[in-house]
Amino acid sequence: MNKIALITGITGQDGAYLAEFLLQKGYIVHGIKRRSSLFNTDRIDHLYQDPHVKNARFFLHFGDLTDATNLIRIIQQVQPDEIYNLAAMSHVAVSFDTPEYTANADGIGTLRLLEAIRILGLEKKTRFYQASTSELYGLVQETPQKETTPFYPRSPYAVAKLYAYWITVNYREAYGMYACNGILFNHESPIRGETFVTRKITRALARIKLGLQDCLYLGNLDALRDWGHAKDYVEMQWLMLQQEQAEDFVIATGVQYSVRQFVDIAAKELGITITWQGSGVEEKGYDAQGRCIVQVDARYFRPTEVETLLGDPSKAKEKLGWTPKITFHELVAEMVREDLKSAERDELVKKHGFAAYDYHE
Numbered sequence: 001m002n003k004i005a006l007i008t009g010i011t012g013q014d015g016a017y018l019a020e021f022l023l024q025k026g027y028i029v030h031g032i033k034r035r036s037s038l039f040n041t042d043r044i045d046h047l048y049q050d051p052h053v054k055n056a057r058f059f060l061h062f063g064d065l066t067d068a069t070n071l072i073r074i075i076q077q078v079q080p081d082e083i084y085n086l087a088a089m090s091h092v093a094v095s096f097d098t099p100e101y102t103a104n105a106d107g108i109g110t111l112r113l114l115e116a117i118r119i120l121g122l123e124k125k126t127r128f129y130q131a132s133t134s135e136l137y138g139l140v141q142e143t144p145q146k147e148t149t150p151f152y153p154r155s156p157y158a159v160a161k162l163y164a165y166w167i168t169v170n171y172r173e174a175y176g177m178y179a180c181n182g183i184l185f186n187h188e189s190p191i192r193g194e195t196f197v198t199r200k201i202t203r204a205l206a207r208i209k210l211g212l213q214d215c216l217y218l219g220n221l222d223a224l225r226d227w228g229h230a231k232d233y234v235e236m237q238w239l240m241l242q243q244e245q246a247e248d249f250v251i252a253t254g255v256q257y258s259v260r261q262f263v264d265i266a267a268k269e270l271g272i273t274i275t276w277q278g279s280g281v282e283e284k285g286y287d288a289q290g291r292c293i294v295q296v297d298a299r300y301f302r303p304t305e306v307e308t309l310l311g312d313p314s315k316a317k318e319k320l321g322w323t324p325k326i327t328f329h330e331l332v333a334e335m336v337r338e339d340l341k342s343a344e345r346d347e348l349v350k351k352h353g354f355a356a357y358d359y360h361e
């Protein structure tokens, strides 16, 4: 019998990689997607199967984490063995603009799913994965951060995720549910959202290389992150649900780079060497021809920043056999390569007289 998985946030970066991974493992995969006025399934279109086809194993349902009745109905229909709760308003900076919505979707949304499992009497059948985050550590109390490091969230996003973390632990303890948190550090890929800093950098530098854009505007260049590859991290999400007992795990690489270093390494992939001048909001990066191609814009500073994150994945290494396959440099190279391809497409479009839109956020 094929196992049945339900993925919330299936149209996002992790949702797409996880769906592909589970389909390869023989799962029947159901995903919840939001209604939007434009198509929002780009990342999973290659997985689409006509539901009329016999033995189809991939199904999408309209839904939203802010709608409890909808979630209960979908879970009742699907009767999943595993639920992966990846849906969230996941942008830290945007959470300062939409704090109430973020609390509703990211915090209470998790409660709605756990309650749905309970209301439907699926506590012993359905295993639950919660997409927790290194943002919980915020103003870090210990370096490197591990499962026992105290939390100090620094954004409405992180505070909402703190609620989700603890309600998952509480349902495990109160009702004996198999529910666990993956405390995942930043993970990226060529399908990372364009407004997260890594993708913003690789996309902009590729466009600058081809003359489609002049300058990349960034916020805090000194921020330090522990960046891994999303493809490696979704495998750990699955493994966490295959253990004898539900436990929470940190997933990280244990290596840290600054945003400035990310820019330098990505630029190097494109044959660009950057010379930095000035500091703080005055800092600028110049190419070999003396053109200013990177500039700090205070608009991208956050009201409260998470300056440094570095994970200690020892527990995952020991209990899950965690070995990330893709190195940081391979990740950057892959992202640059893919963004260069799409910039080349835009260049062609422009050459033939059509406008190639540009969006700098």
Ligand code: NDP
Pocket (backbone or CB within 6 Å): 008, 009, 010, 011, 012, 013, 014, 015, 032, 033, 034, 036, 040, 063, 064, 065, 066, 085, 086, 087, 088, 089, 090, 091, 105, 131, 132, 133, 134, 183, 184, 185, 186, 187, 188, 193
């Ligand atoms: P993305 O932003 O790429 O994807 C988020 C997904 O959630 C999208 O499918 C989005 O739909 C969906 N979504 C947003 N709001 C709602 C809602 N109200 N109801 C239903 N669906 C909704 O995030 P990632 O794939 O990068 O991350 C997956 C999860 O892991 C998130 O919960 C994130 O907070 C968490 N996380 C991510 C890390 C990372 O480095 N990537 C690290 C640690 C945790 P749509 O496509 O329509 O916008």
Ligand code: GDR
Pocket (backbone or CB within 6 Å): 090, 091, 092, 093, 132, 133, 134, 135, 184, 185, 186, 187, 195, 196, 197, 198, 200, 217, 218, 219, 220, 221, 223, 224, 225, 259, 300, 301, 302, 305, 306, 307
């Ligand atoms: P983060 O990722 O906030 O860590 O959350 P993001 O890539 O947005 O920022 C990383 C660091 O880079 C700094 N930064 C900028 N960030 C953005 N987005 N745009 C800029 O122009 C810019 N300039 C500098 C930020 O200030 C920050 O310090 C991600 C999300 O995926 C969360 O959902 C997830 O929980 C965490 O990772 C782990």
